[in-house]
Amino acid sequence: DQQVKQNSPSLSVQEGRISILNCDYTNSMFDYFLWYKKYPAEGPTFLISISSIKDKNEDGRFTVFLNKSAKHLSLHIVPSQPGDSAVYFCAPSPPSGAGSYQLTFGKGTKLSVIP
């Protein structure tokens, strides 16, 4: 039972263009949504997050959009750079006090930014 789906296993984008990574979830109890980035042979690195009370959060080149009614979020990277090439994981968590530390990871999307 996949609660978090990242339906695109891979994505290739030209350097300088926008990368859009998508994530769908089924558990309406998820309250806080994180994106992690992972390079080969390394652990996931926290990238950006968004609370369910917001629909957008921006940090430099990275913006996350949340559509609660559609149970969908997306990560936009603009402009994309070769160093952004990595696997990106969507990781929602339940509300505070309800095992909120239990991150539920999607399978990831491998982003390749072509110079």
Added chain:
Amino acid sequence: NAGVMQNPRHLVRRRGQEARLRCSPMKGHSHVYWYRQLPEEGLKFMVYLQKENIIDESGMPKERFSAEFPKEGPSILRIQQVVRGDSAAYFCASSAADPQDTQYFGPGTRLTVL
């Protein structure tokens, strides 16, 4: 400022042997989490520990797996009598005072069971 450290990075065991995976959290962090990533899957929560306490082990297999976080020293994830299906990457994460704080991950231990 060292991040989360895990060792060994790679561990090879034969079926039936024991595997011990170690995790040292970031300095000042008192919450430790273990996740497992099977091939072609996302990371799955296994267990959440604080010093000398297991807070939530709902993601741990009921048999052969155990975890501890002693007063002194690293957190240990122990797998007894390993089987091929235990082959995976095991990641440890830590957070500061509040379990809702951001979790910072170590580089992982890749366990291969022959």
